[in-house]
Amino acid sequence: MKFIADAMLGRLARWLRLLGFDTLYYRDISDGDLLKHAVREERILLTRDTHFLNIKNLGKLLMLHSDCPLEQVREVLAAFDIKAFCPARCPGCNGALSPADKKEVRDLVPEHIFFAHSSFQSCRSCGKVFWEGTHLKRFRERIGPLIGEGGREAGKK
Numbered sequence: 001m002k003f004i005a006d007a008m009l010g011r012l013a014r015w016l017r018l019l020g021f022d023t024l025y026y027r028d029i030s031d032g033d034l035l036k037h038a039v040r041e042e043r044i045l046l047t048r049d050t051h052f053l054n055i056k057n058l059g060k061l062l063m064l065h066s067d068c069p070l071e072q073v074r075e076v077l078a079a080f081d082i083k084a085f086c087p088a089r090c091p092g093c094n095g096a097l098s099p100a101d102k103k104e105v106r107d108l109v110p111e112h113i114f115f116a117h118s119s120f121q122s123c124r125s126c127g128k129v130f131w132e133g134t135h136l137k138r139f140r141e142r143i144g145p146l147i148g149e150g151g152r153e154a155g156k157k
């Protein structure tokens with residue numbers, strides 16, 4: 001399931017990436033380009049802008065009702081009956097994350113972080129490094145209860 005969020009939904013887009021959903025987001029994008037991405041890449045358009053409802057041949061669209069990003073996440077999860085998350089994606093650029101060797105991140109993270117953590121991940125697209133203590137994990141723990149017991153990450157106990 002892939003998404004594209006309209007320009008008003010930046011926070012939602014970052015949060016969906018943290019939950020592992022491939023979500024495109026551009027701060028400055030025309031409606032035309034937004035639709036082009038959505039159709040060409042078979043992405044579900046997430047929007048709060050009701051004028052999209054009048055466009056024909058739009059493909060899939062989810063109209064969000066809430067102003068609150070957390071509520072919006074809940075709306076998305078409910079609309080598609082999502083019960084499990086995928087491995088997190090980079091909240092900044094939507095790139096896939098992969099485990100990084102500790103030696104490789106030596107110069108990329110603050111010293112106290114380097115010594116306090118043993119597992120790191122880095123974004124294959126922008127190179128940003130993530131570790132267990134980042135908002136990445138905390139956020140997923142916070143969102144988990146919203147979608148019930150089935151919301152645990154696949155493959156983890």
Ligand SMILES: [Zn+2]
Binds near residue numbers: 090093123126
């Ligand atoms: Zn990235």
